[in-house]
Amino acid sequence: MSDVWISDVRIMGREGNFDIGVQGGHIAEIVTAGTRTYSGQVIEGRGLLAMPPFVEPHIHLDSVLTAGQPRWNESGTLFEGIQRWSERKPYLTREDVLTRVDEALQWMMAQGTLHIRTHVDVTDPTLTALQALLELREKVRGVVDIQIVAFPQEGIYSYQNGRGLELLEEALRLGADVVGAIPHYEYTREYGVRSIDACFDLAEKYDRLVDVHCDEIDDEQSRFVEVLATRALERGMGQRVTASHTTAMGSYNDAYAYKLFGLLRKADIHFIANPLINITLQGRFDSYPKRRGFTRVKELWQAGINVCLGHDDIMDPWYSFGTGSMLQVAHMAMHVGQMTGRQEAMACVDMVTYRSAKTLQIEDRYGIEVGKPASLLLVDADDKWDLLRRMPPAELVMSHGMVVAKTDPVKRRVYWTSRDGVVGEGGYGVDFRMHTGSPVSASEPRV
Ligand SMILES: [Zn+2]
Structure with missing residues (x-):
């Protein structure tokens, strides 16, 4: 019944x-x-x-809708973004965070996003944004499903002489669902490796998932993803671990990438690319040829490794655009990753739905x-x-x-042509059928 x-x-x-x-x-x-x-x-x-519904696997809700406050990021670079955010951060209050996130959530819900994994900067002794988001997570429970990542934006060991670790653990005690890290941003490679170990230790201690901002840099020497994958493999935690961004993989030489992919297949971890942001923030130190700075989404997908797509930012110091549309994210990934083949393009839709659900470990209810x-x-x-x-x-x-x-669908009308009336946007193969009477098969080979 x-x-x-x-x-x-x-x-x-x-x-x-x-x-x-x-x-x-x-x-x-x-x-x-x-x-x-x-x-x-x-x-x-x-x-x-x-x-x-769409599944947003990687967004920073604590910074949404702050673009232009107090100043716009005129260069559009990561570094000016960090500068603008440090100017905005002192004005964070519970009300400020709740008001902005509530607005962004409305945009996202209206466009069909009902599952969200958000990072929250916990390198803040007051943990203001975290507390506000924990409150919001409970308020919207049953309508929108939110996972919160305790994200040490300024490092675990590099922030205030190691205070990042204490704040990270406090965030988990308060109820964050996922442990984060940012190894490539730590002062040294050693700090970076230690930060990944600390992240896994906390995940085991508090029974939480892991999602690391990993190698978000054009430096081909940034190789923390191999550390992350190795720890996941050795601790048998692959399905509970995610590598976000991994843009350095777009700069790795193919011999190293080949070896790395062998490890990634065994480790069975998840990947998240953020095409809107990766394509705009990476490659900024290149003249020409200019790198795309996008991780190897197509190759990960072809290797049978779970890869999905997120926004990262909506109207904040790092990215002044965005409407909360996951289709916009998938559309950009299709272009940047050169996934315009029919199966490839359709896989991009899976990367904002089923594959994101797998990353969030919510497949039992999706x-x-x-x-x-x-x-x-x-x-x-x-x-x-x-x-x-x-x-x-x-x-x-x-x-x-x-x-x-x-949402009411848009209706367009043209008055000029002989076909006066509402204009459609046409399914594939329409013109071919119209002109030849033959259907076009999806699997028909193309010359
Ligand atoms: Zn991020």
Whole structure:
């Protein structure tokens, strides 16, 4: 028995049209469309594509919507970003953080993001932003699922003569879900290695996940990812460990990368790239040729290693743009990573949905399946490829059986041509069918 039915939808990754029955916030039934008569509330799906919500695996919510405060980052560089943030940081208060994050969350929810892993800077003796985000995590629980990473932005051993470690542990005691580190930013390589060890020790002590800002630099000598992967392998923690950014991998020579990939396959850790930020902040010391500074997303994916994509920043000192759209993130990754092949582009959609869910270790409660929470989106798209090409809005966002957001689709009208009327954006192969009468197969080889 279901209280609510979503009628006539296609489901991402399945063939056919279905009706989805929801009861008590969970998916109770999935049946072939039109085979039942319903009592209770019916949401007309109109043949739209039902997909699980977007999963944001890497964002810094504590700094969102601070771009331009007190000054804009005019050079657009990482270093001016750090400078601007240090000017803004003294003004952090509980109310300031809660107001900004609440606004950004609305943007994200409206576009279908219902799972978020956020980093919070804990190199702050007052832990103001952390306390505010812990409060917010509880407030939105049941609608938006938030994981908090205790992130020592200024280092564990390099911050105030090692005080970073004490603050990191305090953040875990207060309830942060994930332990962070930033080894490439520590003063020395030795501090960097020690910081990774400390991170694993704390993760074991408090039974938490690990997510390290790792090798976010163009220095080809920055090789902390091999340390992170080795510790994960030796401690048997691979699935609980994530390497974020790893942009130095874009500068590694191929011989070293080949050896590294052997280790990464064994270690079985997760990777997160942040294409909007990586492409703008890296390569700043190059003239030409200019490196992209993007980790090897395509190669990681091809090697069967779990890789996913995040924002990193929305309108803050490091990146003054962003609307909270995960499709914008995937779209940028497709371009920067040269993943424009059909399967490659569709994989970019997985990297903001299923693959991110795997990184966050929430697969037991993620996906459109009977028994899982009724959290889903309805979008006007043929499939993943079409979704990425057109980036349509989530017309309906449901979290645990509740409709939490709706967006009316845009309608464009042209009056000039002989075909006076509403303009579509066209599915793939439309023109070919129109001109030749033959269908285009997705697997048809291209010359
Ligand atoms: Zn980050």
